[in-house]
Amino acid sequence: MSDQGGLRSGLRVVVQEAPFDFGAEAERFAAGRTDLGAVVTFTGVVRDVAGGLEGMEIEHYPGMTEKALTEIASEAQARWSLGEVLVIHRYGKMAAGDRIMMVATASAHRQHAFEAAEYLMDYLKSRAPFWKKESAGGDQSWVAAKDEDEAALDRW
């Protein structure tokens, strides 16, 4: 807990292989904080872009992953007035439709919560050490990083 612009600020970062319960996490997030009027949640889901996705496997860098996510979330806390921040990101094997990750931000007003959630997403897409590998048609291929994901960081 730290003091963020007058708000008591909590940060939770979770990196795990197991699925997470989005409903329970959303329910628990910032529960009891009557000073926070805005809660934003974002969930990333395994997408079958071309059809025929047999699965996805996410590799990560144990140790650096937790560190990078905490740094990104701490920077969000420094830039916006946030009461609570949550980042959950999975690794390992997943199927189309599975939830990969979620972020949640809570603030007194919605602008801070929305902007901070977008910032978290932009940064953890290209600055957190995760790599996606897709299986389709019996072949496996690493998902290439997109130029626009890198460009998205410029707006911050």
Next chain:
Amino acid sequence: MIDVLYFAWVRERIGLPKEKIETSAATVAALVEELKAREERYEAAFADLSALRVAVDQELTDFDAPLAGAREVAFFPPMTGG
């Protein structure tokens, strides 16, 4: 001795996730040159450095970063989280 880690296709191309390397390389780039001189699989993995990212002691950095005092260097493609 320094721990060198590889992730994603870099790991696959080199054929192992982690190794200990005896090196006196002053920078990441110098370490890459030493590795490339070892075997063809390293040459293949490090052929295009613009396609790679590097972390020293779990912090993203550049290929000209110094290695003095570093315990761990990791090479990997651009990250695809989220």
